[in-house]
Amino acid sequence: MSLPRTLAELMTEALIMEIEAAQRYSEFADAMETHNNLPVAELFRKMALIEGKHAEQIMAQMGWTTTPVTTGKRIWEGFEAPETTPGDEVHYLMQPYHALELALAAEERAERFFGRLADEAKSEAVKSAAREMQQEEREHVELIREWMARVPPPEAGWENDPDPPRYTD
Amino acid sequence: MNDVAVAAPPTAASYKSGYKPIWCPGCGDYSVLSSVTKALAMIAVPPSMVAVVSGIGCSSRIPAYTSCYGFHGVHGRSLPAATGLKVARPELTVLVASGDGDGYSIGGNHFLHACRRNVDLTYIVMDNHVYGMTKGQPSPTTEPDWDSKLSPGGTGVRSFHPLVIALASGANFVARAFSGDPNGTAEMIAQGIRHPGFSFIEILSPCVTFRPEQREWKRQMHAAPVAPTDDPARAARRIMTDDGFNIGVLYVGKRTPYPAVTGKVKCAPEALEAEFAL
Numbered sequence: 001m002s003l004p005r006t007l008a009e010l011m012t013e014a015l016i017m018e019i020e021a022a023q024r025y026s027e028f029a030d031a032m033e034t035h036n037n038l039p040v041a042e043l044f045r046k047m048a049l050i051e052g053k054h055a056e057q058i059m060a061q062m063g064w065t066t067t068p069v070t071t072g073k074r075i076w077e078g079f080e081a082p083e084t085t086p087g088d089e090v091h092y093l094m095q096p097y098h099a100l101e102l103a104l105a106a107e108e109r110a111e112r113f114f115g116r117l118a119d120e121a122k123s124e125a126v127k128s129a130a131r132e133m134q135q136e137e138r139e140h141v142e143l144i145r146e147w148m149a150r151v152p153p154p155e156a157g158w159e160n161d162p163d164p165p166r167y168t169d
Numbered sequence: 170m171n172d173v174a175v176a177a178p179p180t181a182a183s184y185k186s187g188y189k190p191i192w193c194p195g196c197g198d199y200s201v202l203s204s205v206t207k208a209l210a211m212i213a214v215p216p217s218m219v220a221v222v223s224g225i226g227c228s229s230r231i232p233a234y235t236s237c238y239g240f241h242g243v244h245g246r247s248l249p250a251a252t253g254l255k256v257a258r259p260e261l262t263v264l265v266a267s268g269d270g271d272g273y274s275i276g277g278n279h280f281l282h283a284c285r286r287n288v289d290l291t292y293i294v295m296d297n298h299v300y301g302m303t304k305g306q307p308s309p310t311t312e313p314d315w316d317s318k319l320s321p322g323g324t325g326v327r328s329f330h331p332l333v334i335a336l337a338s339g340a341n342f343v344a345r346a347f348s349g350d351p352n353g354t355a356e357m358i359a360q361g362i363r364h365p366g367f368s369f370i371e372i373l374s375p376c377v378t379f380r381p382e383q384r385e386w387k388r389q390m391h392a393a394p395v396a397p398t399d400d401p402a403r404a405a406r407r408i409m410t411d412d413g414f415n416i417g418v419l420y421v422g423k424r425t426p427y428p429a430v431t432g433k434v435k436c437a438p439e440a441l442e443a444e445f446a447l
Contacts, residue, residue: 023203031194079350079387086349088377088384090194165193165378166305 002073003117007125010075010117012068014133015058017081019067021106022051024084028099035092043099051083075117082109093161095154104144111137181206184216186236192227193301197348197374201295202234204351204372205264208358209237212262219262222251224276227302228268228295228374237264245275248283248292255288259429262362263289269296273309273329280331284338284367288427291361291368294331295348297376297383305379317379331371332408336401336420341366343404343420348374349387350416357418366426373414386414393417 004010025048032041059065076082085102114134121127184206192198209219219237223229225244232239238261242250251265272280272294283292298315300306307320309329316323335343342364346354354372361368373390375383393411397418398404404420 027199027203028194030189031192031199034189034191035194037194074352079347079353079390086387087197087200088195088349088375088387091377092194094194 002071002075003120003122004075004126005123007123007129008062008068009071010121010126010129011058011062012070013075015055015064015067016070017076017083017110018051018055018058020081021083021085022048022055024087025051027087028085028090031090032092037092037094039096040094040099043096047099047103076113082113083107091159093159095158097148097151097153100144100148100151104141104148107137107140107144111141178213179210179215181210184209184219184235184237186234188233190230190234192230193376193378195375195377196227197297197372197376198228198231198295200348200351201228201293201354201372201374202231204346204348204354204358205231205266205293206235207352207355208362209235209262211355211359212362214262218260219264220251220254220258221264221266222247222254223266224268224271225302226268226271226300227376228266229271231266245271245277245279247271248276248279248290251290251292252283252286252288255290256427256430259289263291264358264362265290265292267292267294268301268308269294269298269310269329269331270300270306270308273331277309277329281334281338284335284340284369286427287339287341287366287424289365289367289429291358291370293358293361293370293372295372295374296331297374297380298328299376299379301376301379330408331369332419333405335369335371336405336408339367339424340369340420341422341424341426342368342370342418343408344368344370344418345393345416346370346372347386347390347416348372349390353392353416360418364421366422366424373416389414390416393419397421399423 025044029041029044029048083106085106089102111134114130114137118127118130118134121130216236221232221235221237222240223232224242224247232241240250247265247267251263255263296310298308298310300308305319307324312328313325314323332343342361344357346357357370361370373386375386393415399421408419
């Protein structure tokens with residue numbers, strides 16, 4: 001992990017985070033559509049749109065018209081950006097509640113990430129922008145929690161498939 | 170006034186087709202597709218100058234999901250088709266996609282000889298240690314003690330070691346990647362394409378349906394702590410003694426690639442057609 005030295009470096013990485021999160025949600029939506037899990041597909045499509053809007057906001061805020069070239073040094077630890085849900089965490093029978101659980105975990109990781117960045121940044125501009133983004137992610141966490149309160153939690157045995165691809169008995 | 174249109178550089182989306190993958194949700198191959206398109210955007214070669222050649226299996230569906238030329242060939246035979254294409258049309262970037270069953274079992278012999286010939290191809294194998302498309306039979310890379318309904322008590326057969334085989338057979342670039350690291354994998358594929366000769370990239374890509382325990386892989390993978398070497402003996406020692414979860418470029422060779430066919434074509438396709446007409 002390398003700390004961003006300038007505001008532009010931080011915002012470039014934040015933009016990549018949003019774009020990659022949107023791409024992953026979009027990939028999940030396609031997969032769910034193909035497997036006829038339409039309510040979850042619709043939810044992932046919405047999440048992709050929301051992340052895409054966040055990316056557009058960053059572009060507008062920075063006055064960028066094209067995606068800037070990155071330094072190639074990622075500012076997060078691990079293989080993927082904190083806001084990207086790992087590709088293997090979905091199930092073809094999952095329910096909207098599960099999708100929101102994944103989104104919540106992603107936003108919480110992003111909040112922790114920007115919090116740590118704000119603590120460790122050397123530049124005042126980076127520190128203050130990271131703190132602002134931490135606050136935005138905290139708001140997203142709250143919005144998803146509210147959303148989850150309106151969605152029924154999954155019934156027991158949601159993953160039971162009468163004709164499973166794999167027999168384990 | 171300059172009215173010459175300047176083409177915008179391609180993005181990963183430029184290499185995606187309108188077909189949606191039918192892999193199981195959670196399959197690592199989604200990320201491999203993303204890495205392939207990102208890698209092609211990095212080398213910025215137009216989709217019309219790229220051919221993606223595959224055999225049979227879940228991973229071999231990949232050509233249809235790209236906007237490049239594609240050939241979905243016979244089981245295990247992607248490498249001979251790709252070899253013929255590349256020597257006849259050296260100006261194309263030829264990417265070959267396979268899985269551990271297609272590539273190491275049915276196409277195992279072709280794998281050895283493709284490494285040996287060293288034609289300028291990039292061979293990516295999406296390895297999930299199982300035949301997924303045919304419902305979970307053990308493949309050459311399956312662990313000997315993997316107990317399943319189709320292999321009670323495990324096969325008891327030693328696993329195939331693709332990286333060592335590739336190195337021993339003469340591959341000019343050997344790397345191990347992980348689908349859960351799509352950006353790192355994209356960089357490795359781009360490096361493999363740029364490197365002359367036969368580039369082999371083994372991509373560990375979990376099958377969440379038949380090997381759900383492979384979800385743990387994302388906690389086990391780590392970057393190879395060493396720089397790539399051009400010394401095959403050193404590379405062999407590293408590959409033989411690592412834990413199987415070391416990802417990175419492990420060997421970068423200096424062999425001269427197999428030359429492409431040049432000069433005038435001696436036999437026109439029409440003449441061949443006439444010779445084999447029934």
